[in-house]
Amino acid sequence: MQAPDPIAVPPEITAWFDARGWRVRRHQAEMLAASDAGKHALLVADTGAGKTLAGFMPTLADFTPTRLGDAKPPEGLHTLYVSPLKALAHDVQRNLVTPVEEMGLPLRIETRSGDTPSDRKRRQRTKPPHVLLTTPESLSLLLSYPESLDLFAGLKRIVIDEVHAFATGKRGDLLALALSRLQAIAPDMQRVALSATLADPESFREWLAPWGEIDTVELVIGEEGAEPQVEILLPDEERVPWGGHAGRWAIPQLYEEIRKNRTTLVFTNTRFLAEFIFQLLWDINDDNLPIGVHHGSLSKEARRKVEGAMARGELRALVATASLDLGVDWGDIDCVVQMGAPKGSSRLLQRIGRANHRLDQPSRAILVPGNRFEFLEATAAKDAVDEGQRDGEDFRPGGLDVLAQHVMACACAAPFDEKELLAEVRSSLSYAWVDEAVWQRVLGFVENGGYSLRAYDKFKRIVRDRNGVWRLSHPEHAARHRLNAGIIVDSEMLTVRFRNGRQLGKVEERFAASLSNGDTFFFSGMSLEVEQVKDMDVIVRAAKQSATIPSYGGQRLPLTTHLAERVREMLVDRASWSRFPDDVREWLEVQDWRSQMPGPGQLLVESFPHANKHYSVYYTFEGWNANQSLGMLITRRMEDRGLVPGGFVANDYSLAVWGLREVEDPAPLLSPDILSHEFIEWVQESHLLRRAFREVAVIAGLVERQHPGKRKTGKQVTFSTDLIYDVLRKYEPDHVLLEAAWADARARLTDVGRLANLLERSAEQLVHVKLDRVSPLAVPVMTMIGREAMPQGAVDDELLLEAETLAGEAMRVDVPLDLEGD
Structure with a gap:
């Protein structure tokens, strides 16, 4: 231009x-x-x-x-x-x-x-x-x-x-x-x-x-700005941890950073960690510095209060989630801290930009890795930022559940002609793929719920007149639509409030169900005691101490493919190891000596005995969703082959599977046909498709969460959607919402695209290394065994002893090892 x-x-x-x-x-x-x-x-x-x-x-x-x-x-x-x-x-x-x-x-x-x-x-x-x-x-x-x-x-x-x-x-x-x-x-x-x-x-x-x-x-x-200044925080005297994600080791150093700055913005990847890090900072806040917490589950009043205090420069630090990492303009922030791995260079750049927020002044950021793999990921992200490399998600076809919701919204506004509305819908990239057959299926669903449900009046929402114009079947459907429309389908939430009515925010129903009168928990920066759990409220009062922090079942931030590739390249670039801390460099050098590094394009599988079981660790670097899916599929195949699987754990980088019998050759467990047979069978039998169907049913308006003056509990919504799901699976397997649920299960819940790439890679470049004991690279994922169900952050103390035991075994050398190469 x-x-x-x-x-x-x-x-x-x-x-x-x-x-x-x-x-x-x-x-x-x-x-x-x-x-x-x-x-x-x-x-x-x-x-x-x-x-x-x-x-x-x-x-x-x-x-x-x-x-x-x-x-x-x-x-x-x-x-x-x-x-x-x-x-x-x-x-x-x-x-x-x-x-x-x-x-x-x-x-x-x-x-x-x-x-x-x-x-x-x-x-x-x-x-x-x-x-x-x-x-x-x-x-x-x-x-x-x-x-x-x-x-x-x-x-x-x-x-x-x-x-x-x-x-x-x-x-x-x-x-x-x-x-x-x-x-x-x-x-x-x-x-x-x-x-x-x-x-x-x-x-x-x-x-x-x-x-x-x-x-x-x-x-x-836009005009180019000053280069950001990014540093990675390391322990003063201790080693970079083997496991854990909270980065609690850094709290004393983080507090000193907060003391030095006018304002520090501390980002976490989950709402639990926001509350957890805030509590740790408050425990050592001897100077009584004004420190706040901000995340999407806090009440509107609490969020606005914190946002206003930040805008006025009244806070020395704010611990937040992604609820504040987009565009909020507070120019007096001196430094941004990322607790845990950033998971993507674009996400990191976005968060770094909150510091100074001026084009001609460099933004300063500190990355706090929770474990050694996160140190590598933080280094890869820093390198990407330094080089100006960005990453992001690809576009995919628009969801049919969203289209159904939009059709209903249009009907609420005015009667519509189906051909005119189809032309309008297809004028977007997201829905240009919709043909007449798909369109008629979507219209049929909005009209009466589909073939299997059309006998029920509650699903009859629109009707077509003799002129081919669609309109609402009854005006009350407009109010019901507006009460329930939306895209974000969180787990059911209960309001946390004092007896005087003051609301603090929301916690998930599953967490609230575990509470009894007298239990204490930490939320919204306060220690609270449960007085009563009633209907959709958790009624609390202030407490002197608390034992737990609510955890949330929100989606994990995915490790981007771009960042994963950078970490893999780093592992085989031995010349670059010299810039790493001594303990990280030693970790990689012993791994390289005892086993092998998972290079780009390869799939490394290590097998070894441990605690009277046989373990295999798959170094995939494909993210938690894909690794979790692969773990399910591998254990199914192990069971079919009599290998007596015991279970698996996964993180973004690797998957550990164990059983009572040794896996002599992992290749048959990874053949690509697993996606055409076992994958489909597993998804249909597992909770994944039901969970995906629950979400698309709510988005499409098939199941309503709210009625005037009343809201369904999560159990009620689940019961309704499971009932309909079973009917459709049996009598109408090609229902438009089952198709939408399949698309979600494949793309979002299982990350089938990355899983397919992984299996293709394994068919071409599978490297299997048999070891006599756990390898150094396997320690981070092995420390998770038995602890994945515990809340993030709370596992860190539990990990220490197990990590040290595993690390001692992994790093032990039986002959003198010349790490300098002399």
């Missing part, structure tokens, strides 16, 4: 930048120029580059006196801003209000999410602000109202922030369908997407564009 004409930037905007000692960045002006040329735009710019202002530059310009002239400001909804997080929308509102007020622009800005009061939501549908900041789910709900056709008729622009965070998943499917619907309502609407971490911008251009119109999307690359 040619350099934009600086005259195109209204003087009011230029003057505002000048008054702050800033300048309009090239990419900010280019985003305005793309809008003026009538094009959609994708901006890829470093964190701190002013992406949000760049995305809103055309909107701000539309409301300047220079461009308005004698005309009145536009009325109605002008710009939609969509973010993956409610916290990000509120942060953007704070940061947008300042330039709008200081420039004196006649621009009203509001947010809309699940936390927005219902009376404000009603008013927004009839008297909307000029700019509405929302999430994909709230936008989809807005589109389900009859007023939406008038509300969005004059929409000029939609800005999608942090597009990488959700475009490749089901929330992206929902947003893609919303984009198609909005474009149909407002044909001249411009689409804008922003991101700092896209590995493949072209694929995101294709997703953003109306199908087949990628040339209408201008790719804008």
Whole structure:
């Protein structure tokens, strides 16, 4: 794209930048120029580059006196801003209000999410602000109202922030369908997407564009910023741990870092670890520093309180999950700390960018590995960041359960013609693959639940008239849809509250079920004692001490293929080992001497006896989901072959399987035909397909979680979905939701794509090494045996003795070993 004409930037905007000692960045002006040329735009710019202002530059310009002239400001909804997080929308509102007020622009800005009061939501549908900041789910709900056709008729622009965070998943499917619907309502609407971490911008251009119109999307690359400064924290005197993920060894060093800085942001990969690390920091907080905790299960009030305190610079440290790693602009953060492995270079870059949040100042980050493999992963991620390499998930076909939900939303808004709606649906990359046959199956499901369920009136939601127009079968279905629509299907949650009604947040039903009166636990930064578990509430009071921390069954962050390959290359690059700490280098050198390294393209399998059992460790580097699936399949084949399997454990890097009889040759256990026979049989028999069906049934609206004034428990939802699942498996195995569940089970729950690559690799380059005892590389996964069911973090103490025993056996050399090669 040619350099934009600086005259195109209204003087009011230029003057505002000048008054702050800033300048309009090239990419900010280019985003305005793309809008003026009538094009959609994708901006890829470093964190701190002013992406949000760049995305809103055309909107701000539309409301300047220079461009308005004698005309009145536009009325109605002008710009939609969509973010993956409610916290990000509120942060953007704070940061947008300042330039709008200081420039004196006649621009009203509001947010809309699940936390927005219902009376404000009603008013927004009839008297909307000029700019509405929302999430994909709230936008989809807005589109389900009859007023939406008038509300969005004059929409000029939609800005999608942090597009990488959700475009490749089901929330992206929902947003893609919303984009198609909005474009149909407002044909001249411009689409804008922003991101700092896209590995493949072209694929995101294709997703953003109306199908087949990628040339209408201008790719804008931001000005480069200062290189981030990333360091890996190591123990002062001790060795890098063999096992564990919490990184609790680093707490004293982390506390000293917090004391030195104005503000430190500490990221964890799970909600449990956020509470666990916060508690450990608070236990040694002799200076009584203000330290906060933030994650998605805390109450709205608790999250807002912490966000406000951070914005005002009142906290010295904040421990958080991914609930805060996207775009939140707190410029006074000196340092970002990542507890545990980052799992991907793009995710790490995103989190690093929270420090300083200025383009011309380097962001500082510290990585805290929990164990030795995590040290290698942290090193690989640091190298990737230093080289500017990014990673991310690939796009896949849109989910049919999401499409069914969208069809119902459209019916709630107004009657629709099926051919017109199909053309609209197919105008997105996610659903361009939908043909007439698939479309009729989806319509049939929304109409009456499908062949096996059509006799039940509760599933009859839409009807077609003589003119081929579809409409709701009864108005009450609209209210039921809006009460239950959504994409995120968490485990059922119970509210934690004091007896006076003050809410602290939510814990999972399975954790609450384990509590009795008088039990104590740590949550929301407080020690709590259970007074009563009643209905959907855990009623608590303050306690002096606590014993447990709630654990959550959320998805594990997947190790990206890109980072896994870097770790594998590192293992065989012996010259690079010299930069590692002595104990890590010794670990690898003894492994190399006693066994072999798993090189790129290979699958190394080690077999050895231990504790009167026979063990095999498969070094896959394909992530926990794929390794867990492989473990299930291997143990099934071992059982068929009389090898008496005892069990398995998995992490992101390897899989350990044990039994009473030795595996002489692992190759037959790994033949690729395992995916065409045993895999299908296993998935159908296991809980995986039922779990996937439960989620798609809720998303598609087949099973409702909420009724007016009442919410089903997780057990009730599970009972309903299991009952329907069994009926469909028996009488309608080709039901559209079973197909959707299969797609989820294959892609998300089992990571079948990576599993297939692994099996293909094993057929070509399987290396089997027989040992007389456990190898050094096997110790991290072996320490997990018997402890995987325990909450993360709590296992660390339990691991120490077992790890030292295994390590002593693994690292013992029976002859003098010359590690220097002299």
